[in-house]
Amino acid sequence: MMKYLPHTDRDREAMLKTIGVKSVDELFSDIPAQVRFNRALDLPRPLSDPELARHMGELASRNRSLDGLTCFLGGGVYDHFVPSVVEHIVSRSEFYTAYTPYQAEASQGVLQSIYEYQTLICELTGMDVSQASMYDGASAAAEAGLICAATLGRGRIVVPASLHPEYRQTIKTYAWAHDLEVAEVPFGPQGTADLSRLEAALGPEPACLIVQHPNFFGALEPVEEMGRLVHARGGLLVAACDPISLGVLKPPAAYGADIALGEGQPLGIRLSFGGPYLGFFATSEKLVRRMPGRIAGATLDHQGRRGFVLALQTREQHIRREKATSNICSNEALCALAATVYLCALGRRGIVKLAGLCLQKAHYARDQVARLERFKPAFDAPFFREFAVRSTLPWERVESGLLQQGQAVGPSLGRFYPELKDCFLLAFTEKRTREEIDYLVGRMEGLI
Amino acid sequence: MYPEDLKYTKTHEWIRLEGNRGRVGLTHYAQDQLGDIVFVELPAVGKVVKQGETFGVVESVKAASDCYAPLSGKVVEVNSRLTDEPATINQDCYGQGWMMVLEVSDPSEVGKLMDAARYQEYLKEVGH
Amino acid sequence: MTGPARGPEPLIFELSSPGRTAFSLPELDVPERKLQEMLPASALREAAPGLPEVSEVDLVRHFVRLSRLNYGVDLGIYPLGSCTMKYSPKINEDLARLPGFTELHPYQPEDTVQGALELMYLTQRFLCEIGGVDAVSLQPAAGAHGELTGLMLIKAYHTSRGDTRRNKIIIPDSSHGTNPASAVVCGMQTVQVRSDRRGGVDLDALREVLDDQVSALMLTNPNTLGLFDENIHRIAEMVHQAGGMLYYDGANANAILGIARPGDAGFDVVHFNLHKTFSTPHGGGGPGSGPVGVKKALEPFLPVPIVGFDGARYYLDYDRPRSIGRVRSFYGNFGVVLKAYAYIRSMGPEGLLQVSKDAVLNANYLMRRLQPYFDLPYDRHCKHEFVLSGRRQKAESGVKTLDISKRLLDYGVHPPTNYFPLIVEECLMVEPTESESRETLDAFADALIQIAREAKDQPDLVKSAPHVTPVGRLDEVLAARQPNLRWRPPAPGGS
Incomplete structure (x- = not known):
């Protein structure tokens, strides 16, 4: 805990002397007694760095990160590669x-x-x-x-x-x-x-x-x-x-x-x-x-x-x-x-190519989804990288069934639009491969 | 620094009455306190203002200051030159640096304004 | 090359050469379709956006060179008052980059983010304990965002009681500029109260403005003069009696950790600046995080969602019918919250208490060392920060506080906040934080003392500072009169 606090007791004493007070408490004497906090904060004891690293690692491991999933999640934020x-x-x-x-x-x-x-x-x-x-x-x-x-x-x-x-x-x-x-x-x-x-x-x-x-x-x-x-x-x-x-x-x-x-x-x-x-x-x-x-x-x-x-x-x-x-x-x-x-890394050609990849993959996926029996694209308007899918299966079963296969899809539209409770989003970035898309569509087909 | 033919406000505007119209600007003291004026916001022509109401804003790099109407009336002209050359107020606050012309609606309000001598006393009173 | 980099660095656009790239993209692996088949021609862009084209080496060197034109806490003391520029622990930066935290999509199922939700839940609880409040929302993205959220909660509270006339927010003249601005964004009117001679809220002035239209008083305590308001109890009583609420601006909470809790002093709403008090880095102007804590009466109005725990499982609680709604998307700046969480865990209760004690010790030490050389408008023990006035220097030799600040840059240190708070003439507002050692504080004090001497003996040297920075004093008047806010390619054939 002290590694972020440089003072030794000797430093503190010398500084108090310069200030002209006997203790640090004197510096707080203007805080009225009735608002002073008179116990220790009820917080966990301090952790050393190795303990902290282990604890945070444990918390992180209780999350299922996208490193172990294939991410088709959309809704305004997307799984792009970060150079x-x-x-x-x-x-x-x-x-x-x-x-x-x-x-x-x-x-x-x-x-x-x-x-x-x-x-x-x-x-x-x-x-x-x-x-x-x-x-x-x-x-x-x-x-x-x-x-x-x-x-x-x-x-x-x-x-x-x-x-x-x-x-x-x-x-x-x-x-x-x-x-x-x-x-x-x-x-x-x-x-x-x-x-x-x-x-x-x-x-x-x-x-x-x-x-x-x-x-x-x-x-x-x-x-x-x-x-x-x-x-x-x-x-x-x-x-x-x-x-x-x-x-x-x-x-x-x-x-x-x-x-x-x-x-x-x-x-x-x-x-x-x-x-x-x-x-x-x-x-x-x-x-x-x-x-x-x-x-x-x-x-x-x-x-x-x-x-x-x-x-x-x-x-x-x-x-x-x-x-x-x-x-x-x-x-x-x-x-x-x-x-x-x-954006500087992408450059003027890169951004066009990147946008093209998202667009092409999303359209390829839509064509594949359109062939499924229990899933259909929900709308016909032109789209960029993301589209809504309508399903005859309940959302909970789609979400958990695909998650078991390592596929993250959504969000479900039902959580925002009661009239679209049978719909969810699929989104695409340059990271998604044809193989991954085919795999997802295959798993969707196999859902029961 | 404070022409005799003008009337002054405590908020450091001046007005020069010409018949039922009055030309309005900022005093030497105001422009000096603000320093380099970098932006001026003027009212729309036709706007009706009451005495003491804000009619515009002048800005320096680190300050923005409201300007208050010395008298009630309708804005009939604004000095659009200030939009491109705000520094005109610093250079010639009583001449080219005027801000607007008012069609005065209540001439009796003039009684609430100061003449040059009184304004200079006022500046001394507020410690400058 | 050694030593500091020297400007100017060209703009990245000026380094561009068509055909270069610093990006590596996969080839298309699905059957290619024509653009026009997928999108209507009217929706398409005619020309590619004018992004620069540089190689990765050029890109890296450009930004590394830019970084060397910049000062940060890792280079030295950064004593900006009310900004709490303390050291940001490195381990927290590393832990925040664990893929188990960064590679989480906000719309993943709750069962796949239990670790993240637990961390947020615990942070809510820790902040409740530290602030003496009953519930916390982590959603606001920064301090001012927290202020706005808190004022909305107060408005919702009054409205829910049918008390719809309360549209006035009382703000002391020493307050941060965000306070009145947040009040206005919340649709309120502001009423300013003056400070008394000891730097606290003037009780008579307060009494005059308290009526049945007062929604809340916003207070920073210790305030921007670095002074704890000794009348806080009385103030709380007066405001509550008038039916108003008390809002605590947590910008200066670094002085009171484990020493006084805003909730105990009568505050109803508190915001915390995790990027100040809880050591997360400022990032050159963000991201921050501004959680808001409230007393029980205001809890129903908190933004959705907050993180709940049912004894077995953490969840996002959207079932809050009286909530004000959202103030942004998703759940707050999680990546910032987790660094603050790690900080609280590594400090523990005794560590946080020592933080405040050392922060206050450092400020008082600097104040007393500098007192002989500058005017000290409020001569009493300060808390985490204090204000000096440069009016003596201005009167004696025309050296302004701005000049003193710029001259400090020549000594390799970042100057304090200047010209704030507005109620102190030629103000220098100094907050050293607990991070600085006695030696660093002495070096900073020595530099300021030396500059006070220079102001007497060589005023022109100070007035024309800085002299050794990458650029000299910049023409802000030019920048304001002829705003140049983006680069444009030179006209073809032009100069």
Whole structure:
């Protein structure tokens, strides 16, 4: 326990003498007796490193990690390969033991990498400006909703039911606190937003429409039409996207998105049971001063050398306090660094090829699943890397039956959509081989 | 530093009355305290403001400061030059650095403003 | 090459050469289909995104060179006040990288993640004990996210009692900027109360603003002046009498582990910054983790899911009908939580107590060593941090606190927080943490004392600092007036 605490008793004594007190307790004498804690904390005894390593190893071994499973799990986060360079760079302690880069001259590494990250996100999404990172895709979507409402002075946020259920729940929580209304648009038989119901949901004065593309079921939404409809009513279009899909899909700026955001986990960030992940967030030029969080900018030092600083800080909580555009302070900087290294490793050809692999494998798998008797693709809309499967077997039996064979599939859609209780998702990355897909389909066929 | 023909607020705006209109800007003291002004947010033309209400924001690198309307009225003109050249306020706060023109709705409110001499006394009172 | 790297490092885009890659992808092993067969032409991208093309060697060198332009706790003292930049134990980094933790999909069946759920369940319990609260949610991703969540819980509580008028959050003038910002994101109005001469909440000012519209008072204790509010009991009483709740901003909890528990002092909601108090690294600005703890009355409103245990099996509890819902996807920053868990296990109760004692000892030691050279606005025992004022230096030689901070960089140490809290002129806010040895503290104090001398004898040297960093003082006015927020390829044929 003492290895993180450098003082010897001799040090402590000498320091107390400098301070002019007899004991450390004197330094706490301003804490009133009635709020002093007068027993030891009821926590387990300290563990030595070997004990700690054994204990944590035991906990880890009580999990069935994807190392021993074939992962077809989707739902917004995916089992991509993380190149070794990513882990090595984010393990540089100059990066991971740094604070937010308030002192620019001592933080050029972090600041320049944020500037590079912002550029990469702009290239990927086609948007004008990116900020430095949000907590995750869901909270980024919720903050986007608040920003649109505040920008336009409107109170209605519209979301298709095909938007990730956890994003919708997050948006609703934030909107509730703000007395904003969240209107849902049902999905049609294709598994995409029902355009015939969209106009009614938008109403005359929507703040924004937050559309996920591809959506929670993996399907492509009619984003151009949706964008036209919300813009025609003076509202803003917010697009939530899978960053890998942008290797082949039209960037959000090209279909008129005012804000593009998403879950950055696929960009070299490990699944880690749900976090830490990365919310990316980019806007058109006109919304730059509404942007939440940190932004890095390039400037010059007094000798004319290029350097980087935190820019437009007057938007932020540490200056603007109650008038800030968001309360976000700590964000996901190290995850953004991972995404930066990942995207730079991929390069412009790599991202296209990677997206192509996901797309091809998912389509191959869909064709195989379509041939099964008790399983059918649930929807017909074009999709990217993930699709919903409808089964005549109860979900519990599908999940556990496949798990016994080392196959992880899901999530089940029934947990979010009662009307889809016989459906679940299958998702594909570059890691899944034809052999694995054939094996999965074979095991599905064999389920009883 | 504080022209005689202007009226001043405690929040460091000035107004120059021209008939039923008044041109509004920031005082020398305000721009000096803020330092290099890097961004100015102006109201929309047609906006109606009450005396003492915020009508805009000026920003330096590490501070943002609301600007308050010296008198009630309707905004009839704004100085769009400030959008591209916010430093104009630092360079010429009573001239080219004006922020907006108000159509004054209640001239009697002028009584609540300070003249140049009183404003300079006020600056001394607040310790500057 | 030895010694520190020298900037500038080109941007990765400027190192790009078409045809290079640092990625290794498998060849397609399923029958290839044409893109147009799978996706409508209108959905397709016209040109590939402009990502740089570099080899793995170039990529690694670029980012390693960037890392060398950066300061971190592993290089030396990082005394940013209220940021608690303590050492992040290496073993926790290793343990967090066990595949049994990192290779877990959040939608795996609960039976396959029992170890992860147990760890989360125990962390919830440990934080309850440390904070003196009854239930904890690990979902918030950072401190400010925890603040927002906590204020939402309070709002839900008032609303559930039909008490819908409470829309005011009281915040002391010494508070962190996130407090008022979180209040506004929660749809509340903020009311500021001033501090008294001893640096605590001014009770008269508090009394004036307490009414039946008060939702909560947010308090950091010890506050950003590093001072424990001696009237905390009285404050809690007053706020509760007015029907309001008490929110504890845990940013400064490093001073009170095992010494005073917010729950015992009357706080109803507490957030913890695992990336401060519990040693998980800050990552250059995150990821953090901001769990929220509450007293019984607020428990029904916690975000879903929280981790439960039925005596045999750990599970994600979604069956919480009065919950505020979610504040993000999934279950929180698990990868951060597990490092904090490992820290608590390695420190144990006596270790955590010693952490706070040493953190407070270090702050008081530095404060007394520096007192002769700088103004000390609040001359009483501090807790984990203290504030100095550089107004003497500014008055005598025009050397500002910013100059002093920049000059510290020349001495190879990271400066304290400056110009915060806002109520102290030319403020330097110093938090050494328990991690620093006496020798390190002395070296830091000596550097500041030397700079105080320089401010007198060679003020221009200080005003033009830093001199030996990779770049000199950067033009923030230029950055603000002409924002350059992304790289763009040079125009073809242009300069």
